[in-house]
Amino acid sequence: MNYADRRKRLLAGLDSPLLLMAGGLLARNYPANVFPYRADGNFLYFFQRPEPGSAAFFDPADGKVTLFLAERTVADALWHGAMEPFSAVKTRQGVDAVLAVEELEKHVTALAAGRQVRSIAVADPKATARARSITGEDLDFDDAKRVGQGALLDRVAKLRLHKDADELAEMRRLVPITREAHVLAMQHSKPGVGEQFLKGQVEGAFARSGCTAAYNTILSVRGEVLHNNEYRNTLQQGDIVLLDAGAESVDTGYCNDVTRDWPVGGAFTPEGRDVYELVLRSELDAIDAVKPGVRYRDLHLRASRVLAEGLVRLGLLVGNPDGLVESGAHAIFFPHGLGHQLGLDVHDLEAFGDRIHYPAGRTRSAQFGTQYLRMDMDLEAGMTFTIEPGLYFVPAIIHNPELRERFKSQVKWDAAEKYLAMNQGRGFGGIRIEDDIVCTATGAEVLTASIPKATAEIEAIAGSA
Ligand code: GLY
Ligand code: MN
Ligand code: MN
Numbered sequence: 001m002n003y004a005d006r007r008k009r010l011l012a013g014l015d016s017p018l019l020l021m022a023g024g025l026l027a028r029n030y031p032a033n034v035f036p037y038r039a040d041g042n043f044l045y046f047f048q049r050p051e052p053g054s055a056a057f058f059d060p061a062d063g064k065v066t067l068f069l070a071e072r073t074v075a076d077a078l079w080h081g082a083m084e085p086f087s088a089v090k091t092r093q094g095v096d097a098v099l100a101v102e103e104l105e106k107h108v109t110a111l112a113a114g115r116q117v118r119s120i121a122v123a124d125p126k127a128t129a130r131a132r133s134i135t136g137e138d139l140d141f142d143d144a145k146r147v148g149q150g151a152l153l154d155r156v157a158k159l160r161l162h163k164d165a166d167e168l169a170e171m172r173r174l175v176p177i178t179r180e181a182h183v184l185a186m187q188h189s190k191p192g193v194g195e196q197f198l199k200g201q202v203e204g205a206f207a208r209s210g211c212t213a214a215y216n217t218i219l220s221v222r223g224e225v226l227h228n229n230e231y232r233n234t235l236q237q238g239d240i241v242l243l244d245a246g247a248e249s250v251d252t253g254y255c256n257d258v259t260r261d262w263p264v265g266g267a268f269t270p271e272g273r274d275v276y277e278l279v280l281r282s283e284l285d286a287i288d289a290v291k292p293g294v295r296y297r298d299l300h301l302r303a304s305r306v307l308a309e310g311l312v313r314l315g316l317l318v319g320n321p322d323g324l325v326e327s328g329a330h331a332i333f334f335p336h337g338l339g340h341q342l343g344l345d346v347h348d349l350e351a352f353g354d355r356i357h358y359p360a361g362r363t364r365s366a367q368f369g370t371q372y373l374r375m376d377m378d379l380e381a382g383m384t385f386t387i388e389p390g391l392y393f394v395p396a397i398i399h400n401p402e403l404r405e406r407f408k409s410q411v412k413w414d415a416a417e418k419y420l421a422m423n424q425g426r427g428f429g430g431i432r433i434e435d436d437i438v439c440t441a442t443g444a445e446v447l448t449a450s451i452p453k454a455t456a457e458i459e460a461i462a463g464s465a
Helices: 003-012 041-046 074-080 086-093 101-112 125-135 150-161 165-187 195-208 270-288 296-313 321-327 401-406 413-421 455-461
Strands: 018-021 055-059 064-069 097-100 211-213 218-220 240-245 247-249 258-263 384-387 390-392 430-432 435-439 444-446
Touching: 003 041, 003 055, 003 150, 018 041, 018 125, 041 150, 055 101, 064 086, 064 101, 086 097, 097 101, 101 125, 165 195, 165 240, 165 247, 165 258, 165 384, 165 435, 165 455, 195 211, 195 218, 195 240, 240 430, 258 430, 258 455, 270 296, 270 384, 270 390, 270 430, 270 435, 270 444, 270 455, 296 321, 296 384
Parallel strands: 064 097
Antiparallel strands: 018 055, 055 064, 211 247, 218 240, 240 258, 384 435, 390 430, 435 444
16 A cells, blocks of 8 residues: 555645654453454554554644654563564654653643644543644544545545555455355254354454454354344254354455355245345346446445335335335335445444535435435446445334334335234345445446355355365
8 A cells, every 4th residue: 555645645735734643552351352343444544553552633734744663661671572663654654753741741832833733533541632722623433424524534535435456456365265254154054063163263264364353253154134243043954044244454444344145055935036136136237237427325225215115026116116115114124225435434424424424415215224325326447345234133123113104005004014923023134145246437446355145155055164
């Protein structure tokens, strides 16, 4: 990655000095026992392998970048190993100066020389509090409206949204690793195997290739729980496993985000195959429609119409697909958005809020389901995002009196109940198919195309270990 060039391009658009915080180590219980470290996505974008607790000052007046690092102590060398001296880091990162982060307040006051300094909130609350006290800004990471000054967020997003050749190469490099994780989980999916064991296969594959999981692996026969992180079930014949997992590079922070599903033991039931092939058809149809200028919400609606049409055929919805999607009835079974930007953050730049993802006066729908559509921008070449339609049989939705009343003439509630009763009462579950897409000058490149998803292919792999 050309980090120096990225910093130069940022500096060219800044109208005031910028203080970026990497974020520090977060304790799991007592202070010395910490979660694995991951720097904030913006810091990862501008610096190679950022150190915990570091900070950086970008000065547009002279084009200089100062990096702030923790002082090297004997205790740190004893417990964690000796760190590169400041001079070596200065050369490796190609910055203008390296100073002690312990004296950040004093140094930033001197460098700012009376100018307003801006910052951007990060997930680490201590780092954000420090930035807030230095800049005087009202920063809060948990409130997208207070993450940072709007024009500054726009500037950073403009750089990060369009992936260059190096970024795409990095995301492509991860695909065989993500593929191995998915294929191993498929192969080991036999009756009697625990979800926890399969999770070990997935994350072992990531670790063996020097990667980490980009997010908490979602692996469950209860795929209707969208972000299911429990791993408590034992696979049984008739279950469908949903795996949503992607490798993340520990060197650069880029990641994959991929979902596949397969039948335990290797063969779908007729109902399972129908639902699987319908989700696949809607995914492929949406991918086919990707090209510059296409509005992402239109892709979401297009995939929703394919699903609605199929749900009518399966006897779960009644009506014409356009009307069903307009009223939101399809969301009873497809209750989330089609996807999101992808890159350094799995939901890339989501912390910056809808000002980035719903541009030019577009606002989120208030409708059930479509309210979760995470982006509605016109696609541009270089944007990298997911396409991930799904169909789910969620008891809390199917039994909700208000939804049953609202969609009483469009949803065949009795037919939906049958899906909850399938599989000896365990229920059908849910199916989602998710790939990572880059918008090219003429269409779509499916970065994750090598990860099996054709019905016959996954049936052949499932349970074959
Ligand atoms: N892995 C979370 C998502 O697909 O958005
Ligand atoms: Mn996703
Ligand atoms: Mn995912």
